[in-house]
Amino acid sequence: MVAPLKVGLAGLGTVGGSVARLLQKQESNAPESNVLATRCGRPVKLVAVSAKAEAEMHALGIPGLRFVPSPATLAADPEIDAFVELMGGAGDPAKSAIEAALSAGKPVVTANKALIARHGVALATLAEKHGVALNFEAAVGGAIPVVKTLREGFAGNSFERVYGILNGTCNYILSRMEGEKLSFADCLREAQRLGYAEADPTFDVEGFDTAQKIAILASLAFGVQVDPDAVFVEGISSIMPEDLEAAAELGYRIKLLGVAVRTEQGIEQRVHPTMVRLDSPLAQVMGVTNAVTVDPAGFPPITLVGPGAGGAATASAVVADLADIARGLRAAPFGRPTEALIGSRRAPMQRHEGGYYIRLAAVDRPGTFATIAKHLADEHISLESIVQRRRNGEPHGGSSPDSAQTPAPVILVTYATTEDAVRKALSEIKNRGVIAGNPQVIRIEKN
Amino acid sequence: MVAPLKVGLAGLGTVGGSVARLLQKQESNAPESNVLATRCGRPVKLVAVSAKAEAEMHALGIPGLRFVPSPATLAADPEIDAFVELMGGAGDPAKSAIEAALSAGKPVVTANKALIARHGVALATLAEKHGVALNFEAAVGGAIPVVKTLREGFAGNSFERVYGILNGTCNYILSRMEGEKLSFADCLREAQRLGYAEADPTFDVEGFDTAQKIAILASLAFGVQVDPDAVFVEGISSIMPEDLEAAAELGYRIKLLGVAVRTEQGIEQRVHPTMVRLDSPLAQVMGVTNAVTVDPAGFPPITLVGPGAGGAATASAVVADLADIARGLRAAPFGRPTEALIGSRRAPMQRHEGGYYIRLAAVDRPGTFATIAKHLADEHISLESIVQRRRNGEPHGGSSPDSAQTPAPVILVTYATTEDAVRKALSEIKNRGVIAGNPQVIRIEKN
Numbered sequence: 001m002v003a004p005l006k007v008g009l010a011g012l013g014t015v016g017g018s019v020a021r022l023l024q025k026q027e028s029n030a031p032e033s034n035v036l037a038t039r040c041g042r043p044v045k046l047v048a049v050s051a052k053a054e055a056e057m058h059a060l061g062i063p064g065l066r067f068v069p070s071p072a073t074l075a076a077d078p079e080i081d082a083f084v085e086l087m088g089g090a091g092d093p094a095k096s097a098i099e100a101a102l103s104a105g106k107p108v109v110t111a112n113k114a115l116i117a118r119h120g121v122a123l124a125t126l127a128e129k130h131g132v133a134l135n136f137e138a139a140v141g142g143a144i145p146v147v148k149t150l151r152e153g154f155a156g157n158s159f160e161r162v163y164g165i166l167n168g169t170c171n172y173i174l175s176r177m178e179g180e181k182l183s184f185a186d187c188l189r190e191a192q193r194l195g196y197a198e199a200d201p202t203f204d205v206e207g208f209d210t211a212q213k214i215a216i217l218a219s220l221a222f223g224v225q226v227d228p229d230a231v232f233v234e235g236i237s238s239i240m241p242e243d244l245e246a247a248a249e250l251g252y253r254i255k256l257l258g259v260a261v262r263t264e265q266g267i268e269q270r271v272h273p274t275m276v277r278l279d280s281p282l283a284q285v286m287g288v289t290n291a292v293t294v295d296p297a298g299f300p301p302i303t304l305v306g307p308g309a310g311g312a313a314t315a316s317a318v319v320a321d322l323a324d325i326a327r328g329l330r331a332a333p334f335g336r337p338t339e340a341l342i343g344s345r346r347a348p349m350q351r352h353e354g355g356y357y358i359r360l361a362a363v364d365r366p367g368t369f370a371t372i373a374k375h376l377a378d379e380h381i382s383l384e385s386i387v388q389r390r391r392n393g394e395p396h397g398g399s400s401p402d403s404a405q406t407p408a409p410v411i412l413v414t415y416a417t418t419e420d421a422v423r424k425a426l427s428e429i430k431n432r433g434v435i436a437g438n439p440q441v442i443r444i445e446k447n
Numbered sequence: 448m449v450a451p452l453k454v455g456l457a458g459l460g461t462v463g464g465s466v467a468r469l470l471q472k473q474e475s476n477a478p479e480s481n482v483l484a485t486r487c488g489r490p491v492k493l494v495a496v497s498a499k500a501e502a503e504m505h506a507l508g509i510p511g512l513r514f515v516p517s518p519a520t521l522a523a524d525p526e527i528d529a530f531v532e533l534m535g536g537a538g539d540p541a542k543s544a545i546e547a548a549l550s551a552g553k554p555v556v557t558a559n560k561a562l563i564a565r566h567g568v569a570l571a572t573l574a575e576k577h578g579v580a581l582n583f584e585a586a587v588g589g590a591i592p593v594v595k596t597l598r599e600g601f602a603g604n605s606f607e608r609v610y611g612i613l614n615g616t617c618n619y620i621l622s623r624m625e626g627e628k629l630s631f632a633d634c635l636r637e638a639q640r641l642g643y644a645e646a647d648p649t650f651d652v653e654g655f656d657t658a659q660k661i662a663i664l665a666s667l668a669f670g671v672q673v674d675p676d677a678v679f680v681e682g683i684s685s686i687m688p689e690d691l692e693a694a695a696e697l698g699y700r701i702k703l704l705g706v707a708v709r710t711e712q713g714i715e716q717r718v719h720p721t722m723v724r725l726d727s728p729l730a731q732v733m734g735v736t737n738a739v740t741v742d743p744a745g746f747p748p749i750t751l752v753g754p755g756a757g758g759a760a761t762a763s764a765v766v767a768d769l770a771d772i773a774r775g776l777r778a779a780p781f782g783r784p785t786e787a788l789i790g791s792r793r794a795p796m797q798r799h800e801g802g803y804y805i806r807l808a809a810v811d812r813p814g815t816f817a818t819i820a821k822h823l824a825d826e827h828i829s830l831e832s833i834v835q836r837r838r839n840g841e842p843h844g845g846s847s848p849d850s851a852q853t854p855a856p857v858i859l860v861t862y863a864t865t866e867d868a869v870r871k872a873l874s875e876i877k878n879r880g881v882i883a884g885n886p887q888v889i890r891i892e893k894n
Contacts (some may be wrong), residue, residue, distance in 0.1 A: 009755075011747065012549055022603050025604070027605060032787075034606055035602075035603070035604070035670070035783075036603045038600065038670070038783045038784070039602045039779075039782050039783045041779075041783075041784060044603075047798075137600075143601075143743070143746060143749060144721050144749055145592075145595075145596050145599075145600035145601075145749075148592075148595065148596075148599065148600055149592050149596070152592075152595065152767065152770070152771060152776070153584075153592035153595055153767050154590075154592075154763055154767055154818075155482075155483055155486045155487065155766060155767045155769075155770030155771075156469050156470070156473060156482070156483045156491075156762075156763060156766030156767060156769075156770060157763050157766075158482055159484070223482070223485070232458045281728075281752055284728065284731050289747070296590070296763060298756060298765065299590060299754050299757045299759040299760040300736070300753065300754040300760070301753065302590060302591055302592075302748065302751065302752065302753030303751070303752040303753065304750070304752075305728055305749065305750040305751075305752070306747065306748065306749030306750065307746050307747040307749075310746060310760075312745045312746040313601075313746040313747070316601055316603060316604050316743065316745075316746065318600060319603030319604075320599065320600050320601055320602045320603060322603075323599070323602030323603060324599060324602075327778060329599070329776045329777070329778060330776070331774060331776060332486075332488075334483075335486050336485045336486045336488075337485070337488060340479075340485045
């Protein structure tokens, strides 16, 4: 058997610890049971680590590891053949450590979505210059091999759309809200208690985590320069249990999706709560599970479903990336030369086209619904469904909302229209004083 | 841009024609729109073809192609860099053409599941000897990148189980039978009319197609030598509409699955109609769609869903395999050196462990159910559910089947037991004359 691939690992948190243990487990197997070495044709051996404290290394209980206090020093260490960055964070020390490794001609594996989303093009350019791999399978979708699938699995195809459930926290919260008819706040607390959500949940629940991930997938699928600022972002904190209930009644389920789609205006990248049809594969995905649908030009979509987080699942992706390096497999980080990547720009969401779900609190007086209908018609918005509920929660049947004796929410589902038209119509409706509060607007994604 | 990868293609049926057109479409694009060349860093150019008649080549309307009557001559042609085999069939001319290409040091792409299932180890050994790729993504699951996923995506992991819906014809028939309450024969005719089933449907509906595919996946996942004879096979022709109805009532759906699973007796490979829980990802897959679930040791499963057949979808996988060759990515055909593959043997199905669905036509006389219960108990089989239907199709409620006034089917769902125990118990029950006809037995797969 040829020489081992000697690995240096910076960051010993949940994922780093799992990677170290997985490599050690394979190394300590009898040769015929070391599947990693068998698959790679050579052992993959962890030789040195960097962490905030040397005690973290000793806690692993793996003998013979060398501790290097500085990640950047470890990255360029002549004794390592590949560098794994699992510290996280969009800037230093992760960034400078990866730069040090690439500049020293060492291939890099990272799970750092923030860094790849923010500095992916510059890092890929550096990797290309030095002819080494920059692999980041674990940055999106945990154990789901979505980066490899987009980078290598459809090389001859153009894509129409790539979209998915990329944040387990949000999917857990929405699943619980629907299943238990609980409020967003209650489910968030539950998610925090179970360790699915951070003490400051903003990054997850307001969609920023999903935005970084869809920016990476958009780059792989469409060849745009990865740029999280090109993504329109809206989170799930305004979703109410009545929206989830109405969605189900209308044949939909609400998911926080990251969507990258080819439009006449270019590649539109967006993250927002989305109505997906109940019979779509993404609608079936509940709890912390992630899923990505790849929509190629010319044939039906492919959906990948699996664990999007967790130490063992994420470590699996990191080690698969290392195995590609050990085997000498190297594709361009974003699937094509960086000079071929085209500039991305923020999607002009006012020109977004699609169906909309709109929930209004209509004021209970004659003419309210006529006013609503007029302003929708003025913007050429056609309605697919109208649902009004009585106070007791039962649908109101066929009678006009105007005849309701008590104020009640009105739910409208539009046919395809533009964001601009919806915003204008709702602004006029609000100005007329026929609705209380702000309308709830949720985009519908075709499948 | 570096020199193109010059491709020779043998076989111009549906898939061959789609591959030729896909390559031609990319070549005729402006350089910046040739995504294949951009992704590979070089063009991929079809230069020569082989087919039964030269007219098939002219029908493509692609200028400048050279026709080579003999596939094996084309395979070793000094003017081509890679050979694509899309003729099909487990023997010659496909086999000798691939051998000629590999022996001439040319990488090979094939969609030929029968050939890979039957001669995969020998061909992989030859590819290894000459240091060239043997890629067969399109042999299993059409456009779904399941071969790459198993070969490269989980290099550090062991698997517990790989299983899936690998035959669109069977899934279409079962979906129609359930949806429309039609018989197997009616749905088969419908599938034949729509072109989803062959005039002789045996290969599909009796499970042999699925067996070849699961043998390939078992080799990739578990490192056993690919061998379709090691697979236990049972088809769907005995499934009745009442089985599908009973399954739904019990919270299951019936799918023809290929399953490869690690057991104490080794790797068990089997194909049979299977009860899967209604909330499992595989249960959601209807119609001609395929799906594979990969169950790694240590974290939740990953499921891949997509089109398992069709010219464009299959061509996508063939071209992705070519792109790997153009990029210089080469993994071992079965994910590890052929000498590391271990022998496979036919699963001893009598030792298969799991739950069972059993449908009996119980003779209507006192003591029938006591006899059935006794023989199950003698084999230590415990029952999870018992359903008896009245003639009008309504469940019988809580009363004992013995009290039924007319003979009626009895449905039993067992807790985990062995195939051996079930067969013995049913044989005794039949010998006692308390049931009419043969019992229907369908295995239940945990998820």
